Amino acid sequence: MISKKIHFAIDTNVKADTSQKALLKRYKNYLPNQSDVMVVIGGDGFMLKTLKKYQKYNKPFYGMNRGTFGFLMNKYKSKNIEKFISRAKTISISVLEMHANTINNVKKTAIAINEISLLRQGRQAASLQISNGKKIVIKKLISDGVLVSTPAGSTAYNLSVHGPILSLDSKKLAITPISPFRPRRWKGKIVPSSSLIKIKNLNKIKRPISVVADNVEVRNINNVKIRINNDMKFKLLYDPNNSLNKKIKLEQSMRR
Known part of the structure; x- marks a missing residue:
């Protein structure tokens, strides 16, 4: 050895x-x-x-x-x-990168391994428009917020708000609403990992929002762009009988 x-x-x-x-x-x-x-x-x-x-x-x-x-x-x-x-077996995971603009035109960048969450900042629900590139995913979402999750993070906060569990090799991201009010039945969307996700605050004065990248918070957000940063990867080591893949598959089996 x-x-x-x-x-x-x-x-x-x-x-x-x-x-x-x-x-x-x-x-x-x-x-x-x-x-x-x-x-x-x-x-x-x-x-x-x-x-x-x-x-x-x-x-x-x-x-x-x-x-x-x-x-x-x-x-x-x-x-x-x-x-x-x-x-140990090596698993390579990519990270999410966000580019956020505040209502005062302050620009912030951060990375996340699990998810990036947009959350209402006060007592009023958030009013959001979500796009994938040039295509609008949902024109107006009234909710407590929305999150974008990686496969590695899909069993964390994403699962708690009833989002889908993604396999590590799925090459997908999950867009999951948090307590949606209108449309009440919108369950979110699974998109390719190559997506550029744009989220806009439709009422930034009356309905302020913050964005959180794992443990980094930026408040009073105007809009956010989120995508996978393929140039940045983390190598995680797991015991053969305790791999991240096995843990995710176990969570998937428990939902059936």
């Missing part, structure tokens, strides 16, 4: 913190740029933050769950980590 130089990214929650002392006694914690692999210890939220933080190093990420659900993570282990990493 080839020795791996590991950088440990450890969350500050209680479970992760208690793991830190034992691990760092057993393993050297290399600097990110000197490492072969990033071992992320925490929950799904911490994994998403860590992926973005260390994206520039182009390293594979092996997550170990010390959070709540840990859908993006492997089971925690304190010994033989190098052995598990050497046996």
Whole structure:
């Protein structure tokens, strides 16, 4: 087995913190740029933050769950980590990129691994127009909001608002309404991953909205463009019996 130089990214929650002392006694914690692999210890939220933080190093990420659900993570282990990493299967995932314009013409860009959500900012429901390129998907949606989900994120917030579960190899994105009021029966739309999705706030003064890319929020939005950034990919490592593909297929089987 080839020795791996590991950088440990450890969350500050209680479970992760208690793991830190034992691990760092057993393993050297290399600097990110000197490492072969990033071992992320925490929950799904911490994994998403860590992926973005260390994206520039182009390293594979092996997550170990010390959070709540840990859908993006492997089971925690304190010994033989190098052995598990050497046996792990690699899954490459693309990210969503958003370009948002505020009502004050401030431009913001952010990426998301799971989903990008547009949400009502106050007590009034959002009024949105959604397009795919030049084609209007829905002329006017009155709802609490809408989200655009990747396959990797389709079992997260998207599933909670009754969106479709997408296979990792589907090359699709899900556009899913959040508590739609009009049209009440609109269930959303599955579109190709090559789509350029445009979402416009039809009443930005009376019905302000915010946009959230995983954990980055921009408020008072005028319009947003969302697409897959094919130049940016993350390599996630999974134990053979605990792959992200298997987890997604399990969620799909539970819905039938």
